[in-house]
Each structure stands twice: as structure tokens, then as C-alpha cells.
Amino acid sequence: IAGITQAPTSQILAAGRRMTLRCTQDMRHNAMYWYRQDLGLGLRLIHYSNTAGTTGKGEVPDGYSVSRANTDDFPLTLASAVPSQTSVYFCASSTLGGSGNEQFFGPGTRLTVL
């Protein structure tokens, strides 16, 4: 792989189910991010990680959790999905958190919660 990948590409999920969105990068970037993008709104940060072993909350963290066990992977988990979590989810990475470095985005996961 080259760059940043996400899985699945799309998913339809029943409300109340648990779901993990996967994100992997091979650029050895220290910082990784999860955003959601909804029509008419800007990208909103859910959680971030400036380095392996650390995570932080973004603007809209409720209902989501993340882990950063290693440099490459940054999974996002919805413990009990609700319809308001229907969105397009983008994972991104940058060389260094807390800086003006460019963020590279994965292709996105389109999630529908019914």
C-alpha cells in the first residue's frame, strides 16, 4: 500500500450495533486524525493522535472511541451506532501533530445507520 487506506468503503449498519472503521498509513506519519463530513457542514474532527500511544478528543467525540497502538493504525469505533452518526468518515495523517504540516486523507468510509 502507498499512502493511507480505509476500510470498509461503505457500510449500512443497524442502530445499536458496534462498528470499527479501520485506517492504516504507511508514510510513518506521527499524527493521525478522524473527521466526519456532513452535507452543508465542514469537516469536523472526532479524535486525533499526535503520536503512537496517545489520543485526544476533537470537536465531536461523543459516541466514538479510538486507539493508537502503533504508528500505522488508527481505528475508530462506534460502540452503539445511532442514525445521527450517518456520515462520510475520513481518516488523515500528517508528519507531525501540532504543526502546520499538510494532512493526507484516506478515501473515506460512507456509513449509513438505520
Place this chain on the structure above:
Amino acid sequence: GQNIDQPTEMTATEGAIVQINCTYQTSGFNGLFWYQQHAGEAPTFLSYNVLDGLEEKGRFSSFLSRSKGYSYLLLKELQMKDSASYLCADLDSNYQLIWGAGTKLIIKP
């Protein structure tokens, strides 16, 4: 508070020039980004301004005025492939990106 404003949609003609404006009001400022996003795809980086002035990069240029909380993206010699959304994002005092809702640019032949 934090607020990023940009027009929702703009239309321009192939071969022409278009300027997309962005105003920001954030609790801190560490730079202003512009990204391009084609429909159904991920955003891709266009420019980053942290100092006042104009930065030119081929057909695209980006301008920043920190005192006015204002930036614009200038696209010259428009091509049909430039039809996309253009996202303005401010790097705030916590070094997190605050994103505008994006400007959908429609290019007509």
C-alpha cells in the same frame, strides 16, 4: 468562538479567473489551508499560508491578511477539471484544523 465563512457555490467559465474568499474568526491562528475536494473523493492539499501576502503555485494562488482575518484562493485559466469543492481551514491555537463548509465551484464551457 471559531467560525470559518466561505461562499456556498460559485460559477465560472472555462479559461477565466475566479477568486474564492474565506474569512475566519478563531481563538488563535497558526496558518490557513486550502484543500480541493472532487465529488465523492478525499480532500487534497492546495496551499498553506502563515504570513501575509500572496503565494503563487502554478495556476493557483493563495492570499492571506491576518489583520483582516481574510484569505482567498485565486484560480487562473480555469479548466473543467477544476470543478470541485474548495475547503478553507484555519489552524487554531491548539493546532487543530477548523474547516469551512466548502465552496462548490462549477465550471461552464
